[in-house]
Amino acid sequence: MVKVNKNITDIKTPPIDYFNNLLRTKSNNKFKSISFGHGIPMYTPNNYYKFSNNPLLDDSSYKYTEIRGDERIRQYISAKLNSKCSFPVQSDNLIITSGANSAIFKSLFLQLKYGDEVIIPSPVYFNHTMAIEMIGGTVVEVNSIAESGFQLNLKGIQNKINSKTKAIIINTPNNPTGATYNNDDIKILAQICDKKNITIVLDYTYEDFSYNLNYNPLASFEHLKNLIIIGSFSKTFGITGLRLGYICASKSIIEDLCKIQDTISICAPSISQNILLQLLSNENDAIKMNFNSASDSRDKLIKCLNDSKILNWEATNGAFYAFIKIPNTENSWDFCEKMIIEYSLLVLPGSIFGEHWKSYIRIAYGAVSPKEIEEGVQRLYNQISKTT
Numbered sequence: 499m500v501k502v503n504k505n506i507t508d509i510k511t512p513p514i515d516y517f518n519n520l521l522r523t524k525s526n527n528k529f530k531s532i533s534f535g536h537g538i539p540m541y542t543p544n545n546y547y548k549f550s551n552n553p554l555l556d557d558s559s560y561k562y563t564e565i566r567g568d569e570r571i572r573q574y575i576s577a578k579l580n581s582k583c584s585f586p587v588q589s590d591n592l593i594i595t596s597g598a599n600s601a602i603f604k605s606l607f608l609q610l611k612y613g614d615e616v617i618i619p620s621p622v623y624f625n626h627t628m629a630i631e632m633i634g635g636t637v638v639e640v641n642s643i644a645e646s647g648f649q650l651n652l653k654g655i656q657n658k659i660n661s662k663t664k665a666i667i668i669n670t671p672n673n674p675t676g677a678t679y680n681n682d683d684i685k686i687l688a689q690i691c692d693k694k695n696i697t698i699v700l701d702y703t704y705e706d707f708s709y710n711l712n713y714n715p716l717a718s719f720e721h722l723k724n725l726i727i728i729g730s731f732s733k734t735f736g737i738t739g740l741r742l743g744y745i746c747a748s749k750s751i752i753e754d755l756c757k758i759q760d761t762i763s764i765c766a767p768s769i770s771q772n773i774l775l776q777l778l779s780n781e782n783d784a785i786k787m788n789f790n791s792a793s794d795s796r797d798k799l800i801k802c803l804n805d806s807k808i809l810n811w812e813a814t815n816g817a818f819y820a821f822i823k824i825p826n827t828e829n830s831w832d833f834c835e836k837m838i839i840e841y842s843l844l845v846l847p848g849s850i851f852g853e854h855w856k857s858y859i860r861i862a863y864g865a866v867s868p869k870e871i872e873e874g875v876q877r878l879y880n881q882i883s884k885t886t
């Protein structure tokens with residue numbers, strides 16, 4: 499019998515499949531299913547791009563690329579980051595990975611020894627927690643301040659820093675709250691981390707989904723010394739299934755990261771890189787389509803929640819998530835199961851983003867139309883008003 503590492507058996511199974519399956523098999527057929535569960539944007543390349551070359555016919559699609567990924571994609575990212583950073587980013591600061599999740603895992607695997615601590619503002623993106631625990635590290639959650647739109651709790655973070663602290667993960671724009679962390683707070687955190695030689699892992703997956711149009715968390719950093727930037731192509735280009743992301747780090751650790759990349763995946767999928775190379779020329783169309791659609795859905799969500807009177811959302815400014823407190827509910831897992839079984843509506847329980855958030859739900863609005871938002875919020879209202 500295969501003896502599984504306790505680090506893995508101790509981790510909870512990812513919850514998304516469970517709720518997707520519940521929606522598929524247990525929803526009420528009186529209602530059309532609506533999913534506010536998927537963290538995906540509305541449009542794929544089929545909606546905004548006509549391929550001129552078929553990547554299936556290109557031999558290089560079937561071969562490994564360099565470990566670091568295609569140089570042209572790395573040049574594209576370095577130009578994009580250079581437009582936002584006060585320090586230079588070159589293509590040899592970059593590795594293309596199979597998605598941001600694998601970039602996060604590789605970046606943490608690079609740093610953590612058994613028992614090392616990583617601080618994460620909570621609610622947390624659960625794959626961050628899973629990666630740390632799999633590697634044998636310890637997660638230290640610090641609750642964000644709900645009343646301030648889930649901004650960083652700087653004092654709380656500072657209080658948790660000790661000699662075991664290796665890294666702090668910040669995810670802005672944030673999943674699951676949609677918060678865009680205040681630049682001054684990030685700056686203070688960066689200075690603290692510089693002084694104490696702690697790495698900031700900045701998960702910048704939702705880079706292109708900020709409704710405060712000048713938002714730029716990278717402006718808060720002065721160098722890459724204690725910073726690892728994690729990016730994703732999934733949301734910007736609507737290509738979650740192609741599995742492409744990146745790591746940006748100081749050159750001194752890229753060699754070591756390449757050892758991990760080579761061992762786990764050799765390189766990011768070549769065919770995906772070839773598809774992306776064509777899409778890069780149309781980046782603005784991709785961003786515009788997905789951003790505008792998320793922005794329209796957000797406007798509609800703000801209006802519907804306000805009109806409902808019983809669901810309050812102090813609208814956050816990024817990604818495509820709303821994290822909302824459900825009145826009179828201490829068990830949002832049960833609440834979410836009920837929403838599927840009685841109303842065919844999928845929302846995710848706050849508890850999967852941290853124990854503290856049992857009375858919250860996450861609404862993902864990136865891939866739903868304003869009409870579905872209206873209908874979904876009505877169903878939430880119908881359920882909640884039974885108990886208020």
Ligand SMILES: Cc1ncc(COP(=O)(O)O)c(C=O)c1O
Nearest residue numbers: 537597598599673703730732743
């Ligand atoms: C905060 C955050 N980081 C990383 C990811 C994973 O992105 P990718 O598809 O690039 O692996 C997600 C996906 O939802 C996310 O929300």
